[in-house]
Amino acid sequence: MIDAKMAVTAHCHHASCHHSQKLDLVKLCDRFGPDAPATADDLIPTLKCAMCGGKSVGLIYSPDSTPNAYRKATE
Secondary structure, three states: OOOOOOEEEEEEOOOOOOOEEEOOHHHHHHHHOOOOOOOHHHHHHHOOOOOOOOOOEEEEEEOOOOOOHHHHHHO
């Protein structure tokens, strides 16, 4: 995901919070290793909201959105 310039954003589902934060994939790689799985099922149990401490968190995976990213990926 780092090489593909993916973005992973965590969102708090607590009704009074709704905080969101982009995850630092390089730090996660350093902490868990380059071969660690990064699916929602793997990451969500390790996360909690930085604002309210809630454990009800969701993830959004976003592809590289820089201009021409799709063209570069298909070459």
